[in-house]
Amino acid sequence: MTWSQRQQVMVHKATTAAGWNAPQRYMAMTRAGCLKHARTGRPSVKHPRNTNTQFELFMDLAEACAAKHGRRVPKPRDHPSWRHVCIKKHYDGWFAKAKAIAREGQDRMPATFNDGLIQYAIDHTSPKDDIDLYGTPQGLTECTTDQLYRVVELLKAMVGRKFIQAGLTPRSFEIPAEARRRAG
Numbered sequence: 001m002t003w004s005q006r007q008q009v010m011v012h013k014a015t016t017a018a019g020w021n022a023p024q025r026y027m028a029m030t031r032a033g034c035l036k037h038a039r040t041g042r043p044s045v046k047h048p049r050n051t052n053t054q055f056e057l058f059m060d061l062a063e064a065c066a067a068k069h070g071r072r073v074p075k076p077r078d079h080p081s082w083r084h085v086c087i088k089k090h091y092d093g094w095f096a097k098a099k100a101i102a103r104e105g106q107d108r109m110p111a112t113f114n115d116g117l118i119q120y121a122i123d124h125t126s127p128k129d130d131i132d133l134y135g136t137p138q139g140l141t142e143c144t145t146d147q148l149y150r151v152v153e154l155l156k157a158m159v160g161r162k163f164i165q166a167g168l169t170p171r172s173f174e175i176p177a178e179a180r181r182r183a184g
Helices: 005-018 022-031 052-068 082-108 117-125 128-134 145-166 177-183
Strands: none
Touching (some): 005 022, 022 052, 052 082, 082 117, 082 145
16 A cells, blocks of 8 residues: 555654754664665655555654654654654564563572663664664663564563573473574
């Protein structure tokens, strides 16, 4: 589904509010999952397969960046912010998964894992380009979608390797194959 004319205008307003140049906008669109246009090789606001989910994720990224400059992006209808939209629609499952893995690690191996496990995973999965654009997330609610994915995968690998070494079987997640190989 192509973004509507109104959505395309909102993307350009959000880009301006965030202070992004064209390459930064392309990076944010890529982070939101927008596909690259076949002819130009860059994400486009007019791509025929852009989705509302991608639009919401892009606006969330722009809103976070604009807030750091004291600016605002156009607000969504029926919600106080784009972050609120994304948390309600897209992030809740990732939050729950990350918390469940961390809680299981802390409960079953308290000497190895502490309360800072989630923030440790966030700090170690935030690439430099994300930090340059959005800053370092201080908690799960500040993470982008791809940061949340990386946090969950890192937690599964880290906790999973320690569980294998201790002879434990995880209850809330499956240990990735690469983590099994490294632990063995």
